[in-house]
Structure formats: structure tokens, C-alpha cells
Amino acid sequence: MSIVAGVISESWTSDLLLIKKEIAQHLSRNPTDIRHEYFDNHLYFCRVAIDCHRESSWAENHLRFSMVLGHTLMSSSLTQDVNTLLRQSLSNFPQLLTKAQGTYCVLDYNKQQRALTIFADSLAIRPLYYMKYKGSVIFSSCLRLFNELSVPLTTNLAGATEYAVIGYSLGNKTHYNEVYSIQPGEKLTLTSTSLVKERYFRWSDMPFNCIDDREGTLQLDHAFKQAVDLAIGNDLHAISTLSGGLDSRVIVSELLKRGIKLECMNFSYQRSQDEVYAEVFAQCHDFPLHIVNVSDTQEQSIEQRLGHYWRATQYPFYQQVERPRLVWSGNGGSVCIGMVFCDDNILAACASGDPFAVAKAYLKHQHAYIPKRMVKQGAKLQRQLEQNIVECLCQYSHLPLDKAFQLFLWENDQHQHIAPALEDMDKFRLDFHLPFYSKAMLKVMFALPVSSAVKHQLYMKWLNQSYSEALLTPWQTYPGHLPCPLKNNLLPPLSQWQLASNVRNKLDLLKIGVSTLFDAKGEFYNRHYLGANCILTALGLYRGESTLNVVKRMNQVLKSPH
Structure with missing residues (x-):
């Protein structure tokens, strides 16, 4: 994995030369990191390589260079994949990447045509940001970098409001009016005179409502195992997160089946379900679990906390792990597979055919309200938020509204889900295996009727069929979703919702x-x-x-x- 930034321009004024210098200075907040720079009077490209995969993510010849942020998972080898891309014509990239199972951002520069082409994965899990400035285009894999550059920035009030109340900005918005985010399945072509956007992959063009539960569980199981196969490579030791829920324990169960030597980390409020249920599961399956109690589970993501605690000096097992800065994570499971952000009220709104009703039901489900008396023009901003959600839903107007809502979550909530952790890659030098974002798994979930997937219904059918060992001890469930049927003889620990006021x-x-x-x-x-x-x-x-x-x-x- 690397972090990258750069400028493409036809002419290099003193302003752009200053920005070039600022990019090199601020791309990493670690002054000892080596800046690998490329400059040909059309493109300035700066990267800091952070060796989480322990493979090269860069390939170059006299005509082009190609690189991958994250991992394409066309094969289990990142180096093989980036060299495959370099050998191929750019026109073949969409077909190649349609088969890629990883989370990635691919960058390819044609030195003769002076064109930089960027491809996002199907959900744009790996972010890239860009802005036009005085005839040039500035781009970066870190949003924080733009605030360090000598460019005018103004607050995007709609984007800031969305972030404050639902946790992410919708569409391609960022916190700044001038800066945009690459979109799911998007292809950007940057030259010294133009910026062209197009979609090379759209989930809304994929088959939907075409398989039943039985076929769905079989295909989902095959897709999950394929994703683990590609990600694990030749590793014999691994580190994973483990919460009190199901997503991380499914990953752990599959790794244990394969004989992987494993240790896990849990970050939770003391004696919460997250802590107690993870601890009982680890004891049942006899593997080490390291518990770090935290006072506020919402202050940082688990991935950000891992960067603080998972260090060679603190854990002897660190030295045995082949790729210790690459951690297995259950991100995407609860939303993409379990459809946690969908309840009966949202389904009823979808059945009504009214996208405004869906927007209102979703915001109610999220308790996402702008304090109208406290925030100036709060009522207007709340109406704008509803309208922005409706506009997102209407992008998929040819789909049933419940399918449109499913894609709304994938291409908005999940699109920016791990971006905060990736912003800090220069600090924590950590990357993640994310098997639940496998394109093959998402393809199955999109092909199923929403009615089969909501409330963890298909998820639980899959686990009962393929991972019964994951269901031997109690697990945390979401309100309104399928409950855990196991009797818990322990003192009833608090759920994460009961903890909200405590933490x-x-x-x-x-x-x-x-x-x-x-x-x-x-x-x-x-x-x-x-x-x-x-x-x-x-x-x-x-x-x-x-x-x-x-x-x-x-x-x-x-x-x-x-």
C-alpha cells in the first residue's frame, strides 16, 4: 500500500511549483518517509510506499507506469497484478478489473500521451480526491493533504452537515466545495488540459432478484472462501479483529479451519457484549484474544485503534506473522450482507414507491437530525439532506426502490466507511483484508431479493449451513434483526446501544x-x-x-x- 498525490498541468507557474513542494512535504506526516517522485513537466507524482503487503505495488517501463492502492486481488500476488496491468492495453483495464475481487484504486500514466487514468473499485472503498486549480488538476489519496496546500478552500456546508448527522458525505462531495471524491466504479482521465469522468462499472447494471435463498447461500459461501483464498496467499500466521458480533468471527472461523495460527484483538467497553461474547468465543475455540478496554467506542474506529496498539514491542506473536501490518477485518459484513441499516419502516417506505418517504425513514432509523434551533438554517439543511438522499436514490430509478436503497447504502455509507483509517496510514502503517467487500459476495447479495437479505436472514442461513462452529457461543445482534437463540448463563452484558450514554x-x-x-x-x-x-x-x-x-x-x- 502507498499514499499518493500529485498535479497534472500544461504549464508550471510559481503557484504550482509551490504546491508541488507542499505535496512532498505534507503527503506523509512522518518526515523520515522516503518520497518517490516522478516529474516530466506535465505530471508531478509523489508516493510514499508503506509496505503492508510486502510486495511491490508499482510497475514501470519506458512508455507507462502503473500502480495499485490496496489490492486488486485478480490473483493473490499484488506484484503479479500490477505487472499484468502494465502489460495490458489501457482499453483492457475495465474487463480485467471487473473480475478483480479486492478493494483498490488503480493509477496508470501514459508518458507519451501525458494522460493519467484512475480506476476506483466497485464501491470506491479506497478513496482518491481531486480538485481543479488554475488549469491544473491536483489529486491525493488523503483528503487531509488539501488543507496543507496553498489553494483556496471553502466549507461545503451540505457535505459537512451530512458528515455530522449520518457520518459521511453523499455522492462525490467532501468537506470542501472545491474537492471531490472518486465514485464507485468510476474512471477518471486526467490530462494537462482536461478531466474526464465516466463509469466503467455500475452495480445498477448487474442482474437482480434472480436467485433464491438456497442458491444464494451456496454462491455466498463459495465467494467468501474465494475471497479468503486470494487474500491469504501463503500466510501461515495472521492477526484479526474480533468483536462480539458475527462478521469478524466468520473470518476467524474460516482462518481456523485452514490451520492458520491466529491471534485476535478486541477493543470494547469493559464487560460489554463486545468484550464478553468475543472472550467466550475465543475460549471455546482456543486461540489468544487480546482485549483493550476503551471508554468511548465511537471516538475511533477499530482500525484506527489497531494502529495504536498492534506493535512489535507489545506482542511477541507479531514477529511470527508474515505480514503483520495487514489485518483481517469484518468491515462490510453487517451492512452489505446483513443489511443492518434497513428496518420494517424503511421497507414499507420502499413499497410505497416514494423516495422521500424512504429518505425520511432512513434518517429516522439513524436518528439523523440537525438540531434546528441550535444550527442556523437547521430546518433548511435538514430538508436539503432529505433531498440529497432522494437524488441518490433516483440515480437508480430503473430499479425497485428497495434495490435502489440497497445501492444507496453500498455507494454512500460503505464508500467512505474505512476512509478515516486510511487517512492515518502514514501514522499507523496498517492495511486490511476486507473479504466482505469481495465483488463476488456483493454480486450474490445484489442478485437476491432484498426481502431475503434483510435482518440478517440470508446471513444466518449461510452460517447455519457452513459455519455452525461460529454459532456455538452467544453473539451480539442488532435490534429488530434475527435474535441469538443461545441461552446466556453469564451476567447479561450491556449491548453497544445500552452503552451509548455511558461511553x-x-x-x-x-x-x-x-x-x-x-x-x-x-x-x-x-x-x-x-x-x-x-x-x-x-x-x-x-x-x-x-x-x-x-x-x-x-x-x-x-x-x-x-
């Missing part, structure tokens, strides 16, 4: 609220309501933590414009 640091939220009253970001809020919220929450007369949490998340993306 938030009320004092920190109050500090953020008070400080916002006196800084430039406070202009976004009605200060008298914000002040009243802080006072009443501090006195225990009002539970304003959820509102203050929106302030906290909004402040993370409200940048002072350059």
Missing part, C-alpha cells in the same frame, strides 16, 4: 460546546441556544449530549477557509 465523555462534549461559543466556528450556530444547552446539560437539567455530539462532528469538518 460518551460528557465533560469533553461540554468543553467543545463552550469553546465553540467563542471561536469562528460558532458563527454556524445560534449561540444563545448552544450556551443554554451547555448550561442545562452541565446542571443535569437537560440531556443535550446528542446535540453536542453533532456540534463536535460538525466542528471536525468546519475548516477556516484559506
Whole structure:
């Protein structure tokens, strides 16, 4: 894996030469990282190689260079894949990548035509960001880099609002009006005079509602095992996350079946279901589990926490793992396979045929509301958020509305799901096996009727058929989804939803609220309501933590414009 950035331009003014220098300086926050630079007076390309896969992700000859962020998983070898791409004509890339099972961003530069072509995977799990500036195009795999460059940036209020209340920006928006994100299945062609966008792969063009549950479980099982085959390569030792839910334990069960020596890490609130159920599962199957108790499970992702704790100096097993900076993760399982963000109200809205009803039902399910009195124009921003969701759904107007909603989640929520962890790759030097994002698994889920998949229905049929050992001990379930049938003789641990009020640091939220009253970001809020919220929450007369949490998340993306 690498992090990359660059500029493509027809002429190099002093402004662009300064940006070129700033990219090299800020691409990695580690000053000792080697910057590999390419410059031919049309393209400046800078990369920092972070050797998680322990294979080369770069191939070059006198006509072109190709590189992969992440892993295409056309084969189990990243080096083989990138050399395959270099040998092929660019016109063959869409056909090659349609068969790729990994999460990737492929970049290919034609030195004669002076054209940089970029391909995103089917969900754009591996991000790439770009902006036009004075006749040039600036691009980066890290959004944080743009704030370090001498370019004008203004806050995209719609994108910031979406991030604050649902956790991600919709479509190709970012926190900045000037910067855009590559989209699922998108191909970008950058030259010194143009930027052309097109889609080389669309899930909405794939067959749907064409297989039954029996065929679905068989195909899903085959696809999952194929994804593990490609990712594991020749590894004999591995590190994985393990929560109290099902996604990570399915991965662990498959690795144990293969005889892989395994250790797992769990980050959870003390004596929560996440901790207790993971611990019982590890004891049942006799493998080491390292538990790290945290006070706020929402403050960082598990992947970000791994970067802090999974170190050679702390764990002797680290030295045995062939690729210790490559961790197995269950990301994508609950949303793409279990359809966790779909309930009866959303299904009813889909059946009504009204995309506005679907948008409202989804926001209600997510408790995603802008504090209308606290945020200036809060009611208008809430209506805009609903409209933006409707516009996303209407991109798939030829599909049944429940299928359109399924794709909405895949191409928005999941599209940006691990981006925060990848932003910190220069700090934590960690990458992930993500088998639930395998194109073959997603193809099965799209081919099934939504009614078969919701509430973990097909997921549980698959596990009962192929991974009964994963169901020997209790697991955490989502409200309204199929319950765990096992009797739990342990003291009933708290679920992650019961923990919500316990794990938030009320004092920190109050500090953020008070400080916002006196800084430039406070202009976004009605200060008298914000002040009243802080006072009443501090006195225990009002539970304003959820509102203050929106302030906290909004402040993370409200940048002072350059």
C-alpha cells in the first residue's frame, strides 16, 4: 500500500511549483518517509510506499507506469497484478478489473500521451480526491493533504452537515466545495488540459432478484472462501479483529479451519457484549484474544485503534506473522450482507414507491437530525439532506426502490466507511483484508431479493449451513434483526446501544460546546441556544449530549477557509 498525490498541468507557474513542494512535504506526516517522485513537466507524482503487503505495488517501463492502492486481488500476488496491468492495453483495464475481487484504486500514466487514468473499485472503498486549480488538476489519496496546500478552500456546508448527522458525505462531495471524491466504479482521465469522468462499472447494471435463498447461500459461501483464498496467499500466521458480533468471527472461523495460527484483538467497553461474547468465543475455540478496554467506542474506529496498539514491542506473536501490518477485518459484513441499516419502516417506505418517504425513514432509523434551533438554517439543511438522499436514490430509478436503497447504502455509507483509517496510514502503517467487500459476495447479495437479505436472514442461513462452529457461543445482534437463540448463563452484558450514554465523555462534549461559543466556528450556530444547552446539560437539567455530539462532528469538518 502507498499514499499518493500529485498535479497534472500544461504549464508550471510559481503557484504550482509551490504546491508541488507542499505535496512532498505534507503527503506523509512522518518526515523520515522516503518520497518517490516522478516529474516530466506535465505530471508531478509523489508516493510514499508503506509496505503492508510486502510486495511491490508499482510497475514501470519506458512508455507507462502503473500502480495499485490496496489490492486488486485478480490473483493473490499484488506484484503479479500490477505487472499484468502494465502489460495490458489501457482499453483492457475495465474487463480485467471487473473480475478483480479486492478493494483498490488503480493509477496508470501514459508518458507519451501525458494522460493519467484512475480506476476506483466497485464501491470506491479506497478513496482518491481531486480538485481543479488554475488549469491544473491536483489529486491525493488523503483528503487531509488539501488543507496543507496553498489553494483556496471553502466549507461545503451540505457535505459537512451530512458528515455530522449520518457520518459521511453523499455522492462525490467532501468537506470542501472545491474537492471531490472518486465514485464507485468510476474512471477518471486526467490530462494537462482536461478531466474526464465516466463509469466503467455500475452495480445498477448487474442482474437482480434472480436467485433464491438456497442458491444464494451456496454462491455466498463459495465467494467468501474465494475471497479468503486470494487474500491469504501463503500466510501461515495472521492477526484479526474480533468483536462480539458475527462478521469478524466468520473470518476467524474460516482462518481456523485452514490451520492458520491466529491471534485476535478486541477493543470494547469493559464487560460489554463486545468484550464478553468475543472472550467466550475465543475460549471455546482456543486461540489468544487480546482485549483493550476503551471508554468511548465511537471516538475511533477499530482500525484506527489497531494502529495504536498492534506493535512489535507489545506482542511477541507479531514477529511470527508474515505480514503483520495487514489485518483481517469484518468491515462490510453487517451492512452489505446483513443489511443492518434497513428496518420494517424503511421497507414499507420502499413499497410505497416514494423516495422521500424512504429518505425520511432512513434518517429516522439513524436518528439523523440537525438540531434546528441550535444550527442556523437547521430546518433548511435538514430538508436539503432529505433531498440529497432522494437524488441518490433516483440515480437508480430503473430499479425497485428497495434495490435502489440497497445501492444507496453500498455507494454512500460503505464508500467512505474505512476512509478515516486510511487517512492515518502514514501514522499507523496498517492495511486490511476486507473479504466482505469481495465483488463476488456483493454480486450474490445484489442478485437476491432484498426481502431475503434483510435482518440478517440470508446471513444466518449461510452460517447455519457452513459455519455452525461460529454459532456455538452467544453473539451480539442488532435490534429488530434475527435474535441469538443461545441461552446466556453469564451476567447479561450491556449491548453497544445500552452503552451509548455511558461511553460518551460528557465533560469533553461540554468543553467543545463552550469553546465553540467563542471561536469562528460558532458563527454556524445560534449561540444563545448552544450556551443554554451547555448550561442545562452541565446542571443535569437537560440531556443535550446528542446535540453536542453533532456540534463536535460538525466542528471536525468546519475548516477556516484559506
